[in-house]
Amino acid sequence: MKLKHILNSQQFTQPLIRELFLRVNEMEQIVKRGGTRDYDRKIMASLFFGSSSLTRFSFEAAMSRLGGKVLTMENASAFFSVSPEDALEDTIRVVDDFCDVIALRHNEIGGASRAADVCSVPLINAGDGKGGQHPTQALLDLYTIHKETNKLDGLKVALVGNLADGRTVRSLSYLLSKYERVKLYFVSPESLQMKQDILDHLEEHKTWYTVESDLHKVLPEVDVVYTTQIERERFTGNDLEFNNLKKNYFIDKEAVKLMHKKAIILSPLPRFNEISRDIDNDPRAAYFRQTQNGMILRMALLAWVLE
Amino acid sequence: MKLKHILNSQQFTQPLIRELFLRVNEMEQIVKRGGTRDYDRKIMASLFFGSSSLTRFSFEAAMSRLGGKVLTMENASAFFSVSPEDALEDTIRVVDDFCDVIALRHNEIGGASRAADVCSVPLINAGDGKGGQHPTQALLDLYTIHKETNKLDGLKVALVGNLADGRTVRSLSYLLSKYERVKLYFVSPESLQMKQDILDHLEEHKTWYTVESDLHKVLPEVDVVYTTQIERERFTGNDLEFNNLKKNYFIDKEAVKLMHKKAIILSPLPRFNEISRDIDNDPRAAYFRQTQNGMILRMALLAWVLE
Amino acid sequence: MKLKHILNSQQFTQPLIRELFLRVNEMEQIVKRGGTRDYDRKIMASLFFGSSSLTRFSFEAAMSRLGGKVLTMENASAFFSVSPEDALEDTIRVVDDFCDVIALRHNEIGGASRAADVCSVPLINAGDGKGGQHPTQALLDLYTIHKETNKLDGLKVALVGNLADGRTVRSLSYLLSKYERVKLYFVSPESLQMKQDILDHLEEHKTWYTVESDLHKVLPEVDVVYTTQIERERFTGNDLEFNNLKKNYFIDKEAVKLMHKKAIILSPLPRFNEISRDIDNDPRAAYFRQTQNGMILRMALLAWVLE
Numbered sequence: 001m002k003l004k005h006i007l008n009s010q011q012f013t014q015p016l017i018r019e020l021f022l023r024v025n026e027m028e029q030i031v032k033r034g035g036t037r038d039y040d041r042k043i044m045a046s047l048f049f050g051s052s053s054l055t056r057f058s059f060e061a062a063m064s065r066l067g068g069k070v071l072t073m074e075n076a077s078a079f080f081s082v083s084p085e086d087a088l089e090d091t092i093r094v095v096d097d098f099c100d101v102i103a104l105r106h107n108e109i110g111g112a113s114r115a116a117d118v119c120s121v122p123l124i125n126a127g128d129g130k131g132g133q134h135p136t137q138a139l140l141d142l143y144t145i146h147k148e149t150n151k152l153d154g155l156k157v158a159l160v161g162n163l164a165d166g167r168t169v170r171s172l173s174y175l176l177s178k179y180e181r182v183k184l185y186f187v188s189p190e191s192l193q194m195k196q197d198i199l200d201h202l203e204e205h206k207t208w209y210t211v212e213s214d215l216h217k218v219l220p221e222v223d224v225v226y227t228t229q230i231e232r233e234r235f236t237g238n239d240l241e242f243n244n245l246k247k248n249y250f251i252d253k254e255a256v257k258l259m260h261k262k263a264i265i266l267s268p269l270p271r272f273n274e275i276s277r278d279i280d281n282d283p284r285a286a287y288f289r290q291t292q293n294g295m296i297l298r299m300a301l302l303a304w305v306l307e
Numbered sequence: 308m309k310l311k312h313i314l315n316s317q318q319f320t321q322p323l324i325r326e327l328f329l330r331v332n333e334m335e336q337i338v339k340r341g342g343t344r345d346y347d348r349k350i351m352a353s354l355f356f357g358s359s360s361l362t363r364f365s366f367e368a369a370m371s372r373l374g375g376k377v378l379t380m381e382n383a384s385a386f387f388s389v390s391p392e393d394a395l396e397d398t399i400r401v402v403d404d405f406c407d408v409i410a411l412r413h414n415e416i417g418g419a420s421r422a423a424d425v426c427s428v429p430l431i432n433a434g435d436g437k438g439g440q441h442p443t444q445a446l447l448d449l450y451t452i453h454k455e456t457n458k459l460d461g462l463k464v465a466l467v468g469n470l471a472d473g474r475t476v477r478s479l480s481y482l483l484s485k486y487e488r489v490k491l492y493f494v495s496p497e498s499l500q501m502k503q504d505i506l507d508h509l510e511e512h513k514t515w516y517t518v519e520s521d522l523h524k525v526l527p528e529v530d531v532v533y534t535t536q537i538e539r540e541r542f543t544g545n546d547l548e549f550n551n552l553k554k555n556y557f558i559d560k561e562a563v564k565l566m567h568k569k570a571i572i573l574s575p576l577p578r579f580n581e582i583s584r585d586i587d588n589d590p591r592a593a594y595f596r597q598t599q600n601g602m603i604l605r606m607a608l609l610a611w612v613l614e
Numbered sequence: 615m616k617l618k619h620i621l622n623s624q625q626f627t628q629p630l631i632r633e634l635f636l637r638v639n640e641m642e643q644i645v646k647r648g649g650t651r652d653y654d655r656k657i658m659a660s661l662f663f664g665s666s667s668l669t670r671f672s673f674e675a676a677m678s679r680l681g682g683k684v685l686t687m688e689n690a691s692a693f694f695s696v697s698p699e700d701a702l703e704d705t706i707r708v709v710d711d712f713c714d715v716i717a718l719r720h721n722e723i724g725g726a727s728r729a730a731d732v733c734s735v736p737l738i739n740a741g742d743g744k745g746g747q748h749p750t751q752a753l754l755d756l757y758t759i760h761k762e763t764n765k766l767d768g769l770k771v772a773l774v775g776n777l778a779d780g781r782t783v784r785s786l787s788y789l790l791s792k793y794e795r796v797k798l799y800f801v802s803p804e805s806l807q808m809k810q811d812i813l814d815h816l817e818e819h820k821t822w823y824t825v826e827s828d829l830h831k832v833l834p835e836v837d838v839v840y841t842t843q844i845e846r847e848r849f850t851g852n853d854l855e856f857n858n859l860k861k862n863y864f865i866d867k868e869a870v871k872l873m874h875k876k877a878i879i880l881s882p883l884p885r886f887n888e889i890s891r892d893i894d895n896d897p898r899a900a901y902f903r904q905t906q907n908g909m910i911l912r913m914a915l916l917a918w919v920l921e
Contacts, residue, residue, distance in 0.1 A: 061712035098368035404906035405675035
């Protein structure tokens with residue numbers, strides 16, 4: 001199959017996901033052998049209108065490991081500073097002549113498709129807006145789950161923390177609804193629960209879910225615990241409430257003891273205070289393997305769109 | 308011919324420009340074939356004492372497309388922060404041992420020649436000071452005009468907008484005065500007209516010019532419309548005057564209708580509010596081709612000084 | 615010998631230093647031939663939690679000259695901004711999967727060893743904290759002295775300026791105490807003299823030293839004058855005292871006249887006002903050769919840990 005722009009997770013059908021996972025497997029072999037020089041005449045521009053160091057580094061490492069070159073613009077809003085309203089389109093129309101693929105981070109929902117409309121080379125959405133899309137993150141989460149648990153059908157996943165604002169948990173719920181007999185446990189305080197549009201989507205696709213506030217009740221049930229940060233800013237002036245939350249949704253040694261032996265803990269790093277460092281060396285702590293998978297999956301996607 | 312430092316547009320004689328254009332043509336073929344690996348052991352340092360994202364990206368893309376490596380210092384004034392008065396010379400004397408060519412942006416007129424005086428590798432001036440030189444911009448403007456109109460002798464060019472402060476329009480006027488039967492139309496409000504030193508230079512070289520405030524009268528006459536930004540800051544507290552200006556010197560569909568079918572519109576991007584996005588897909592809108600030519604011309608210059 | 619992490623200068627025994635210097639010699643030949651492509655599949659991440667442009671550029675130039683690729687994070691504290699207390703360890707555990715070697719600048723003493731504890735690839739300390747270690751600087755100083763004077767045993771070195779805060783002069787004193795019949799002259803105003811712990815160390819190792827405030831008395835005696843900045847901030851509100859100091863410890867033509875013909879002047883650039891630009895072209899001014907040696911020494915170290 002051909003792939004040009006990568007804009008949202010919805011464009012990834014099950015056959016496309018299957019092909020992607022095969023390509024990631026191949027890429028893992030290439031990485032084990034020390035990378036490749038095959039793309040040494042290819043250039044990726046990473047245009048970041050809004051900072052996200054981990055995502056940028058992951059894309060740039062991926063392109064470098066393919067043998068390719070990287071042009072970095074960390075503060076892309078300065079590129080065409082005088083004309084903010086046209087900055088995105090003008091930047092893309094200039095930069096697409098400088099490179100073979102663009103990784104774009106934008107701060108507005110829909111920024112990636114606006115950019116793709118004027119872009120002559122493949123464009124990969126590296127996150128657009130807080131409530132927008134971040135398809136490579138969703139795909140690397142799904143890939144990590146599959147690689148670690150060896151299943152997708154029949155999977156039981158707890159999504160924990162700030163579900164109301166979490167772009168990653170929304171996208172992941174969406175992707176998981178494509179699979180059979182999946183069970184989703186939304187675990188958060190009431191004020192941060194998953195929004196109705198996703199719940200409606202799950203009902204439509206007959207995906208089982210439950211809304212829950214007690215993490216410890218859910219932990220023994222699931223194959224995957226997907227944690228997200230609860231931002232302190234949400235609780236200014238209310239340290240007590242915040243500290244309670246922190247305690248209730250904190251993954252520490254006690255919490256891990258409640259989990260299956262083969263269950264895993266994931267996180268779209270960076271962590272704040274939702275995962276104790278004490279469990280980093282527990283084999284169930286899969287979040288550093290997850291970032292490594294992320295780089296390799298981005299290698300596979302870059303190689304695919306550059307074909 | 309040999310070329311070491313590239314400091315100003317005056318150093319480009321007609322024979323040198325002819326050779327440059329031939330080299331750019333060859334480079335266009337190389338780019339069409341996907342670039343080259345010939346310079347894969349060469350390193351360019353881009354030292355930017357003063358931000359100019361588009362110019363920096365263009366140089367770095369050029370070096371990458373040649374197969375070379377790039378060391379980036381976007382905030383070069385921090386390099387030797389404690390000693391601003393010596394910072395430029397000391398930085399150059401350190402960095403010239405780290406690389407094979409330096410692209411330098413500096414914020415003082417004459418910065419590039421001061422730097423070249425102590426530099427053991429070729430140095431390319433990527434702009435020095437607001438009223439200073441930016442030779443690669445002037446050369447890419449000239450190249451684009453030649454490529455698009457297939458002429459230089461006999462050319463009719465309107466230079467529009469803020470001519471008083473415009474480094475690019477000054478350099479371009481200078482370069483065009485080398486050719487026969489060129490006609491220059493300086494189109495701007497009185498307060499922003501081209502300065503006397505350039506008019507004197509044109510008279511000396513017997514280049515025809517006219518000073519004009521009515522853009523619409525000039526548009527049907529010319530082969531090239533070269534626009535520049537009129538900065539809002541020049542008209543603080545006087546929105547009416549500024550809005551009038553904007554209207555009078557704005558290139559939109561109505562304006563384009565007045566132009567020759569084969570005439571072209573150029574701009575040293577970014578644009579502010581001098582060109583309507585409505586005309587971007589008109590074949591006469593040549594400004595995105597211009598930035599692409601810029602990258603290829605810089606490839607040719609880099610390859611030349613690295614010989 | 616094998617080398618993994620490079621954390622401090624103490625780990626460099628005399629045999630290790632001998633091997634390093636041989637490797638630097640070989641690397642000098644490689645640089646003369648235009649560098650190498652041998653490391654073209656290797657990736658160095660330069661993680662700088664705290665700015666040091668010269669050191670960063672030197673490491674990145676070194677990796678580029680080896681043919682390798684560089685991932686740059688100039689503002690590494692932003693990498694995991696929400697969780698400063700874990701930022702270092704988490705960053706390393708993520709980034710070590712993206713690259714083959716890490717050059718780390720950190721702002722806390724001991725940062726490099728904390729990082730190495732969780733790092734799966736070789737890590738090179740590029741400076742940790744003001745009073746911490748900066749082993750590659752100490753080694754390049756030692757290498758330059760050896761290369762320029764052709765000796766280490768029997769060497770006479772004046773260390774001049776702010777010795778109380780100077781990381782480089784402390785490390786260099788430490789390294790020099792390993793050699794026979796070395797004489798160290800600590801030349802500074804009383805308030806900025808070398809601290810007791812280093813003096814104790816020298817006594818323990820039976821290294822001769824003297825504490826001195828008169829630079830001009832020492833200059834005729836020594837093979838090496840190692841200067842350091844006296845920061846203006848130390849003397850706010852006391853311009854007279856500061857200007858006196860500046861005059862007393864300033865290396866200008868008069869000072870150079872007092873030196874041996876074959877003695878050399880070194881400096882961990884940038885300079886502030888301790889060395890006159892008038893002497894830059896005197897063959898004894900070795901500080902720009904020193905930064906060049908620094909890049910080549912870092913090439914040798916990178917190649918070594920990548921073996």
